[in-house]
Amino acid sequence: MSRVPSLSSPFLLGFDEIERALDRVAKAADGYPPYNIERVARDDGAPERLRITLAVAGFTRDQLDVTVEENQLVIRGRQVDDQPRQYLHRGIAARQFQRTFVLAEGMEVLGADLKNGLLSIDLARPEPERVVRTISIDAQD
Incomplete structure (x- = not known):
């Protein structure tokens, strides 16, 4: 039985890599260690961040x-x-x-911290730069 690609619309061009990423995520179903993902609001000019926290009690930094x-x-x-x-x-x-x-393209890992058996990893997504580009049309007369 062949799998029908979920991003097979003719209007979605070049999304092969996203489909492969979705396949990788679907295969990572193990529940250990448990984790949280939270959104950390902007503060003091720092960008909005995501924080992944894993319960790693019993593990040392090494x-x-x-x-x-x-x-x-x-x-x-x-x-x-x-x-x-x-x-x-x-x-x-x-x-x-x-x-x-x-990780989405452009995501940056800011750092990791181990405290009280919880490993926290902060990520930031830089604000995308809005780019509008005019494409010239060549005349073939």
């Missing part, structure tokens, strides 16, 4: 990596199982994760 790879924000966590400990009950898993967010 066990977390935040990278931007081909318009994707990738957050990885790596914990090593503590072998000498003998648990009577283990409810907090030492597991690895990778969480990926597809």
Whole structure:
């Protein structure tokens, strides 16, 4: 069964990359670690920001990596199982994760902060520059 492209309208030209991004997002359905995305209002001349906050309790700064790879924000966590400990009950898993967010063109990662088991990553979208360009029409007489 072949998939019918969702952006197949003849009026939507050059949106192949967006369709591929939508496919990547649909495949990233793992729910760990839980996260929030919030809009942070403009303040003191700073642009409006988005803040992604992940619950990464038990991870240290050295066990977390935040990278931007081909318009994707990738957050990885790596914990090593503590072998000498003998648990009577283990409810907090030492597991690895990778969480990926597809970024729109022009999105900038401003920074990351780890506090009280929450990893916060701030993003900004610069205001788009409005460009109007006149196209000359050549006469073929």
